[in-house]
Amino acid sequence: MLHKLTLNHLGLQVLLAAIIVSPLWAAPKKSGTQVELGKRIYLKQCAHCHGIQGEGVVGFNENPLYGNKRLPELIQVIDETMPEDKPKTCRGDDAVAVGRYIFETFYTPEARASQKPPRIELARLTNRQYVQTIRDIFRNFLGRPELDELRGIKAQYYNGRNFRDRVGEAIVNSIDYDFDQALPYDKLTKKEEFSIKWEGSIIAEESGVYEFIVQSPNSIRLYVNNREDRLIDKYVATNERDAEHKATVFLQGGEAYFFRLETFRFKDPAASMTLSWVPPGGTRQIIPKRNFSPTLIGDSILVQTPFPPDDSASGYERGTAISAEWDEATTNAAIEVAGRVLPLLDQMARTNSKAADRTEKIKSFCHDFIQYAFRRPLTDEHKSLYVDSFFDDELDITDSVKRVIISTLKSPVFLYPELNRNPDATAANAVDSYLIASRLALALWDSVPDTALRNAADRGDLLDPIKVEQQIKRMLSNSRARSKIDYFLLHWLQINEKGEFSKDEEQYAQFNESVKADLRVSLRQFLSDVIWSEASDYRQFFHAKQIPFNQNLATYYGIEGVNGTDFVPVSLGDHSSHGLLTHPYMLSMLAYRDNSSPIHRGVFITRRLLGRTLKEPPQATELGSAEFPEGLTIREKVSMLTEPTACAGCHTIINPLGFSLENYDAIGRYRNQEVGKAINAVANYNTVDGKTFELNGVAGLADLIASSPQAHGAFVDHIFHQAMKQPINAYGDSLRSKLITQFQSSEFNIQRLLTNLVREAVLFEPAQEP
């Protein structure tokens, strides 16, 4: 127990040190009495200046007692300087008690948040939702074919230089030709003169900026997502053999975009064409077959205006905060969209400049546009208010349309989807099928309802859970759901957050950007395959025996029999047959430059897979800067470093998890010895409910995660938050445990889980606020 002493400054530090190492400190749950004491002291000595809840006192001390000092610092301030009117009358363990009380009750944002019950907060569209909503609104007018399984790009060949004298077509895998060596098509007869057009769609897997690179001394015209504006226009050839032409464009992931590349040769001294790109998070590569489709697709209106990043403080992106920059971005984006729409106006309104009823058709287009944007049909009164009032004889019709677009896209009804209420609603029918449809589209697609969903809403179907479930099933098979799940997986496993890493060149020669980029694709494909398989079994994340590899990866990791750029399932051996736990990308991401990192792996598993909270370490210590005797394995070093009691509180959890993966080095290769010693991957792990789990290497780890109810809960939390972008506990006390139980008794079917959670969440209505 603590000593009761009158302490000077140095003494306080000793006391603090004692506190930090004492078991009392390390096990917060046992200190309830200390916090109660702190509360009594606070109310007696502090509240008259700081307010009962630390909110300050109006007219006297208006600064609330909120901040971001760490607890020891807070205690020090209290001990040395507080109360202000009678300093040094709150010392030693009183200071500690009061500091604890303040810290845990209202000082930190987390403390404040935990005081209030979670609720569904008003949220605006997140950036991803904004971009996809705009894209999908206009797809109603521009068309949106789904792609089939066919991959590769369609090439058309002409014997003349001006795309005359067509001689045939073929579907090719990629665009990489030396025309002086060989012409790509047998019916092309003249080496000196021909034209080729490659046309179809390009498939963007991830969202972000794509850099397109064309290498050719010949004429080049490249179109991406825009039939009007060429991304690269080098129609007049430069005749430089090594000429490279680049251009960038932002593309939303999980989508296909119109693509066309044209070239011709006319007496150019040399002729070749290579089309490469650098996708976001990737490395330069010749665009592979799987990113091409021969199907043509309409233009997409894809907002390029940059938005400030969404608030991710809760661990997932939410639209619950706004800023002046965000508001400005919505203005600029609205202007940008208007600029993109106006040249396509006649096409989208199905009229032409000479039509007698052009104005009517354009007004009708505006009515439709607003109904998609506000996610419900408009009454005549609203049509008049939102559209017709902008059309008058003074204004040119394009200016009217521009104002309709800008006013709609800046309207809070567009930006805050939950404001989408029937304007004539009473309290009783405030939630109608249109609102449910809007919630469904956001939850599963991060976008707006499609025609089928709108029709269901028109019929009033969507207050019925059975009909809602039918819609969910249909919507899951749409590529937009795939895209959102993909996005969820990237965030759950922190793939973007931890994406910057490189390896020691001597030890891991050739672990270059190309291998890393391919490993990332492999991981994403693996995860996606698990979810979209029929079983959709969560346990396969940890038990799958095969992962997709292409030739580049197979060669690097010593697997035979894989050729080409396509990814096919391979087994890395019995030792590496545990899904993402033995996937080289995960293991590399969570490792040092030159060795494995049990701490990084352990922390990741603890937080992301097992869902346990870990406080920040009391003092950050780098493994490298610590001194160790010669010849220790990394396990031995980590054990030594984390032995002190201050560290042990968390590291008794972290370490065994990390140690179980010690058979995998810094690039995820299997090893059974390190610095001449045999690898020891056995460790004991204590679960939350006090049981001991013997982890026998990765197999044990896989069993633990697959069977841990905490892990199940964590997974449910993550997927719920990504889908609904609201805290799960805001949806009633019992939803979370119900979803977990259902998940466990459905063979851990992830699609089933998603269906259940979305169905429950979209139909949930909170108790009315006073």
Place this chain on the structure above:
Amino acid sequence: MTMQHRRQFIQDMGFSAASLPLLMGLPAFSGATEGTVKQRMIVVFSPNGTIPNDFWPNEVGADFKLKRIMESLQPYQDQMLVLKGICDQIKGDGDSHMRGMSCLLTGIELLPGNIQGGSHTPAGWASGLSVDQEIKNFLQNNPKTQTRFGSLEFGVVVPDRADPWTRMVYSGSNQPVAPIDDPYVMFNKLYGKVEDRKSVESVLDRVRNDLRRARALVGKEDRKLLEQHEQFIRDMEARIKRDAEHQLDIPAPVQKAGVKNANENMPDLSRMQIDMLVNSMQNDMARVGSLQYTRSVGQAKMTWLGINEGHHGLSHEPDSDKEAQEKLVKINRWYCEEIAYLAKRLADTPEPDGTGSMLDNTTIVWTNELGKGNSHTLNDIPFVLIGGGLRFKMGRSLQYGRVPHNRLLMAFAHAFGHRVEAFGNANYCGDGPLHDLT
């Protein structure tokens, strides 16, 4: 030219999409270059050669009579220089139209390339920069003559193609500069987001009403978010009002709305572009400009003159086809009238600093890619100068004996104080800048 993606223009303007630029506050608008005597040059291009008998004055010297095509320039005769005998002598790849167009202001051969014309060898872009860009660079390098854009390239009904027939301005070898022929695009470029801001301002009332109504729908906690949002809208409105108070030295011209960028609107488009060209120079956004009507081999169909054939087709009719020749005269008269309008606008506009009219300090250079359409000759390229910007001795008709046009281009540069020893292909510059101009 199609309406280009907004992003490109935001990039061209040098602003990021995220900023609402306060263009009005830039020094160019506030007359920071006051005190220097301005000199300006505007190259105006019309295609397919001229009709020599109806164009070139018979007389040499200060006493000359304007023929039919140039009648509309009569009010400016004493500020004109008509130069006959200037020849585009650049050889090499490319047919005459190509070489006429892309060598016209560059004075240098075309690069070998893949674009095949009606004759000769295929060609690529010009292998050097054009004299207007040479002069622009010279002026931009001097803080006293710097302007926001340096030069502005206007077009009227320019086909949406990038090839050596369609470009006469080059910023370097293999680097053509495209003219902007959409007046709304040009307006945006010059006057920033004024129009956008008006659109935004006009809808903010609606937005604020929506926010107010929305507040009634949500609980107490959520109302804070909407109140914050409303504050941002109020701040934006205030900012827009403040920006509106910052004036251009000369307000932007009021544009006719809804004019489609197409052949039949060429008269309207021409005037819109000329008005903006004058206004932009009034606001000292640039000292060098060009105005390109269609392009070489241009096929303007001047239906408003009762002519239903394309210009280029007509230009290949033989001299004996009197009907065709008459139409060609009409077409060229129409181009000349546009130039007279430009001259009038400049003459009627006083210099903002009171040193005479803008025409006193601007020289319009009217030119063409060919001497004569049906022969494709590159001799006797029409060059007509109007205005005092180059400080030449005006009010004369001159005839030279087959001089290479490089020497005229050199003279342009020298007139700005840029004493180049050669311009374009140096082989044609031996005799120095063209004589007898000053």
